[in-house]
Amino acid sequence: MLNEEYALFLGCTIPIKNQEFEKASRLVLGELGMSLENMDGAGCCPNPVAIQSLNMETWMALAARNIAIAETLDLDVLTLCAGCFETLRSVNHMLKNDSKYKRKVNEILGKAGYEYMGSLDVHHFVSILSQDEMLDKIKSLVTRNLDLKVSSHYGCHLIRPSAHMNFDDPERPLSIDKIMKRIGVQTLDSSEKMTCCGYCARLHPEIGQALSERKMMELQGINADCVVAACPACANQLSNAQRLHNKEETSSSELDVPILYVTELLALAFGHEPRELRMKTKMIRPTALLEKIAEN
Amino acid sequence: MENSQELINVNDLQLDFRHELSAMINGKSLLNCIQCGVCSSGCTVSEWMDLQPHLVVSSLLLGMKERILSSRAIWMCSICHRCTERCPKSVDYSFLLTLLRNLAIEEGHAPPEYTADLENVFSAGFALPLHGSMFKSVNRRRERNGLPELAPADVESIRSIIQVTGLDRCMNKGDEQSNVE
Numbered sequence: 414m415l416n417e418e419y420a421l422f423l424g425c426t427i428p429i430k431n432q433e434f435e436k437a438s439r440l441v442l443g444e445l446g447m448s449l450e451n452m453d454g455a456g457c458c459p460n461p462v463a464i465q466s467l468n469m470e471t472w473m474a475l476a477a478r479n480i481a482i483a484e485t486l487d488l489d490v491l492t493l494c495a496g497c498f499e500t501l502r503s504v505n506h507m508l509k510n511d512s513k514y515k516r517k518v519n520e521i522l523g524k525a526g527y528e529y530m531g532s533l534d535v536h537h538f539v540s541i542l543s544q545d546e547m548l549d550k551i552k553s554l555v556t557r558n559l560d561l562k563v564s565s566h567y568g569c570h571l572i573r574p575s576a577h578m579n580f581d582d583p584e585r586p587l588s589i590d591k592i593m594k595r596i597g598v599q600t601l602d603s604s605e606k607m608t609c610c611g612y613c614a615r616l617h618p619e620i621g622q623a624l625s626e627r628k629m630m631e632l633q634g635i636n637a638d639c640v641v642a643a644c645p646a647c648a649n650q651l652s653n654a655q656r657l658h659n660k661e662e663t664s665s666s667e668l669d670v671p672i673l674y675v676t677e678l679l680a681l682a683f684g685h686e687p688r689e690l691r692m693k694t695k696m697i698r699p700t701a702l703l704e705k706i707a708e709n
Numbered sequence: 710m711e712n713s714q715e716l717i718n719v720n721d722l723q724l725d726f727r728h729e730l731s732a733m734i735n736g737k738s739l740l741n742c743i744q745c746g747v748c749s750s751g752c753t754v755s756e757w758m759d760l761q762p763h764l765v766v767s768s769l770l771l772g773m774k775e776r777i778l779s780s781r782a783i784w785m786c787s788i789c790h791r792c793t794e795r796c797p798k799s800v801d802y803s804f805l806l807t808l809l810r811n812l813a814i815e816e817g818h819a820p821p822e823y824t825a826d827l828e829n830v831f832s833a834g835f836a837l838p839l840h841g842s843m844f845k846s847v848n849r850r851r852e853r854n855g856l857p858e859l860a861p862a863d864v865e866s867i868r869s870i871i872q873v874t875g876l877d878r879c880m881n882k883g884d885e886q887s888n889v890e
């Protein structure tokens with residue numbers, strides 16, 4: 414049996430920059446019967462690239478502080494972002510399995526007035542929604558037939574390192590595809606399906622641009638109606654790379670594959686209107702996709 | 710490093726570096742490497758790397774500390790964790806890279822892109838800038854979108870953690886007054 418109540422960890426990018434993802438997620442998770450408690454006082458997860466690269470101990474202690482807030486609510490943590498998921502799930506896993514580091518982190522937290530106990534688990538909405546019990550619920554709530562072909566973008570940090578994330582296959586994941594299947598959406602396979610968006614190589618932005626551009630060209634070539642993502646950093650990177658490509662005078666083709674969040678597609682399937690979901694504010698406008706939906 | 714013919718003077722090596730690294734959290738796996746090259750063959754950014762992952766590992770094992778800590782290779786990785794996932798000897802390469810970045814930063818090589826995130830976290834608790842009236846305008850936007858108010862982070866405790874772990878030394882001291890209201 415899955416829990417019904419979770420401590421909702423928002424992180425930074427979603428509540429500040431990508432509120433449309435939060436909106437769709439709250440709608441959908443609520444309709445699936447999940448209740449979400451706010452985690453007052455929580456901050457950045459912190460960022461698994463920048464802060465972890467600067468100092469492992471700071472990264473672990475800041476993450477443990479966030480988990481400690483959920484512990485006072487006695488609720489498992491639910492994240493909406495793959496980066497937050499990686500940080501909180503990894504740190505939780507490492508501290509639960511290493512009493513020496515747990516002690517060390519608690520010494521740091523003690524001075525800040527917190528204590529990490531290691532009493533709960535950390536989830537991403539994909540790790541919850543892809544379980545059989547939820548998949549059945551999802552199917553029962555579908556009211557709109559979405560005749561779409563999409564490409565699932567898992568995002569590295571949702572599924573790897575599998576020693577910590579451990580809910581789906583690290584190289585051939587199925588969780589997002591399973592969710593899409595239950596709302597009647599067809600998922601496409603391609604050689605670029607598992608390509609990293611490259612955002613996390615952000616000290617060398619040309620790397621992310623090249624990786625994302627190649628990926629989006631292939632997905633446009635196989636006529637994907639959209640990419641479906643579970644991480645705001647990936648979603649923004651894949652959109653922005655297309656915008657930059659289109660601005661380039663030497664580009665011979667225009668890229669226009671919209672990026673939707675998993676929960677945005679679910680909200681559409683559950684009958685919510687594109688307007689309510691602010692679909693037209695996306696950087697890559699889902700014009701053709703919305704026309705397709707309107708025809709159904 | 711680009712020139713594989715280059716001679717290495719054994720006096721320049723820090724032969725105990727492998728022990729320094731393997732004593733760090735999760736660092737032990739370094740010693741398992743058999744130089745099979747699987748990490749490099751699947752690396753997301755290998756076409757941009759000046760030094761492929763398996764060569765970074767062999768350089769570490771040899772004790773070429775300074776050359777690795779000042780290399781570009783440790784900053785180009787996209788942290789996709791494919792190397793770690795595929796290594797037949799369970800070398801946690803992506804994690805080792807993070808440890809190397811930590812060491813490089815201790816030597817004063819902190820990238821400004823990362824310290825900017827740290828400064829934001831120190832200032833208001835979030836990685837995105839939220840100084841001055843920005844917090845209020847985020848909440849106004851949230852209200853228009855029908856979302857509940859975003860609660861402020863417990864900044865005092867976050868600052869205490871950053872200071873106790875000594876990371877405040879990486880910050881631009883001039884920015885400290887840009888606190889939340």
Ligand code: SF4
Nearest residue numbers: 742743745746748796
């Ligand atoms: S895959 Fe593992 S064992 Fe093989 S070279 Fe890389 S680190 Fe060494």
Ligand code: SF4
Nearest residue numbers: 752786787789790792
């Ligand atoms: S984590 Fe870094 S080094 Fe490892 S495969 Fe990915 S990009 Fe390459």
